[in-house]
Amino acid sequence: MQESYTPTSARKNLYQLLKQVAEEHRPITIQQKDAALDTVIVPKDDWDAIQETLYLYQTGTLxxxxERENDQSGTTNIDDIDWDNL
Known part of the structure; x- marks a missing residue:
């Protein structure tokens, strides 16, 4: 379950929260009165992985x-893969 904090409580414990997020790889939410302003804090490594996954999805690589994982016709010949146009 994702933990949530108000801006005031997050500010009081900011260093500890940042350390907790980084060590446990669990995001936290900073909730504000206007939900459109809510913010999520995630570790940098997790953020980079999310960005990479989104890129692979957007480019069709995923x-x-x-498709290849579900291919029942046999194995793919590695020499037949067009690596430049994945």
Whole structure:
């Protein structure tokens, strides 16, 4: 379950919260009165992984991987892969 804090309580414990997020790889939410202003704090490594996954999805690479994983016709010859156009 994701923990939530008000801006005031987060500010009081900011260093500890940042350390907790980094060590436990669990995001925390800073909730504000206007939900449109809520913010999530995640570790940098997790953020980078999310960004990479989004990039692979947007470029269609994840779909190609899933297609190959579900291919029942046999194995893919590595020499037949167009690595420049994945």
């Amino acid at each position: 779909a190609k991987v899933a």
